[in-house]
Amino acid sequence: MSATQESSSDQKIRVLIAKPGLDGHDRGAKIVARALRDGGCEVIYTGIRQTPQMIAEAALQEDVDVVGLSILSGAHLELFPRIVEELRSRGLDDVLLFCGGIIPEEDTDALEEMGFSAIFRPGTNTRDIVSFVYENVTAA
């Protein structure tokens, strides 16, 4: 990770942290956004109550390498496929996807099939999230 501290701003990995659905629990999303920023990424945080279209549109406009979704309401299995669909319909097929929040273990396979490369649950060290992003984004 030390190499990233030296990279110039135009080479920064661009990350969108988004809150789909209606839940207002944004403590985790904001901590992750800030940890990634401290880790050298360019982070865009959407705020709460984002529809799948809004998230995909923000990902496109901001030209991000990574999309991280945070949800604690239990609506992930309904909302995440829509978000993936909206991203693909905008040609964003190679964006790295990860998610976090209250997500039961038994949903892991379904989310991996949708294209999520990692699920970060309560108790995660944010350094692991930063490392995950750097290890999996090759474009930077």
Added chain:
Amino acid sequence: MPSQSKQEWLEGTYRKAVERNPERAESFRTTGETVLDPVYAPEDIPSNGDLGFPGEYPFTRGVQPTMYRGRLWTMRQYAGFGTAEESNERYRYLLDQGQTGLSVAFDLPTQIGYDSDDPMAMGEVGKVGVAIDSIDDMRTLFREIPLDRVTTSMTINGTAAVLLGLYIAVGKEQGVPLDKLGGTVQNDILKEYITRGTWIYPPTPSMRLITDVFRFCSENVPRWNTISISGYHMREAGCTAAQEIAFTLANGIAYVDAAVAAGLDVDAFAGRLSFFFACHNNLLEEVSKFRAARRIWATIMKERFEAQNPRSMMLRFHTQTGGATLTAQQPENNIVRTTLQALAAVLGGTQSLHTNSMDEALSLPTEKAVQIALRTQQVIAYESGAGDVIDPLGGSWYIESMTDRLEGEARDYLKTIEDLGGAPAALEQGFQQREIQEASYRYQREVEDKDRVIVGVNDFAITGEEPPELLRVDPSIGRRQVERLQALRAGRDNAAADAAIAALEEGARGTDNLVPLIVAAVEARATLGEISHALRRAWGEYREIVVV
């Protein structure tokens, strides 16, 4: 020779000991980063002289003269999920188990003013609480629960007036007069803007809706707690104990200001204001927090608002143990955390209490986990003796010193918020949001650097844990709610519903009290979404101030 003062002891006996064997940490700190002394002594308590007694101003030691010797706190478990039928079953189970009041959790569409068939409700129906679209659902929710005999707390804010209207309408159907209805609506929109996130309308019309509820209830539903001014969610979002007191009471000041500006007499409504705090892990700091909050509020109501009735000066509060302190790892440990937090709430003089279930870092709680959580309160109430003496920690040099210190820190924050123009103006500048995030991020860093140990997470971890059995909300609930809505719209007098909605929208553009218009609309079987959309048309929607 024994030391004659704390100073002498610190410089003598203590210093020599530390020089020989350093302590296990360089400093010991509260959640607010205050460095603690190794011991407390009489010289640490400037306020000792005006501590007072329970049931007397400034109520530091408790709002009632007998506290739990007279009546135990209300054991009120927050519950609700799925449909009204399922939640009704859970409530009747909890009442059978000895719970003494209801606390309703609503799903997010209900909280944000969307019907279950609204596109914005996709995936959310019945998930974090019960879905209520109309009077039909509300009637089912309270089936066989006599509303003149239980009190009901409803965690509802943006749509609080609608749920109050529905409760009144169901009470009328049960034949319960308005003056026999007892309960609480959270109705605290300011903390929704700051952190909880179920806002709908901009601040000005939202505050008007709140003062309409104050006025309507003071004239018609005298046993109703018209607001529960909540620090809980700000604490859960990461603020410190002192910030929790200050940001909550600053919001309280704003509500009293708004009600007074709307022409209400302070003593006509202030006795029905209630509060809601979190209780986290630092046991003695939390006990002190409740005591400090009571004292500050009493002086604000007396000195600033010139309340005459002592009841207007009493900070009565509900407590919930800290959801954010629960760990997904080794979830059984959460029973112990919850026990300590519940004990702190009791030692701090709470009026009602919710104890979290051990599995809530993983999902909604199972029935078994909820039962253990309720039993935790019952063990404290009936076995520990903690409630047999009022304010049993009063007079402890540490507790009194901490109470004074938290009062001072909170008053400093209150001054800052006042200088920014009051709580609504401060939050529009992102002040509280920024403070909460700074504290939250600092805490996270401390945990990750192991400056703070979380048992089972960053220390004492085990690998290969068996995942516990979890509650899963039936995914067909969304479809069933949509079917009920279709049946409602097909079976009602649509002209009457439309007329009631039109009258409400016109009222919203004017100055009439909206509560009677909402009651009329729900009785005409207008839906929660239709009512909320009428108000959106009149008032517009709030836009989040994003602070990272």
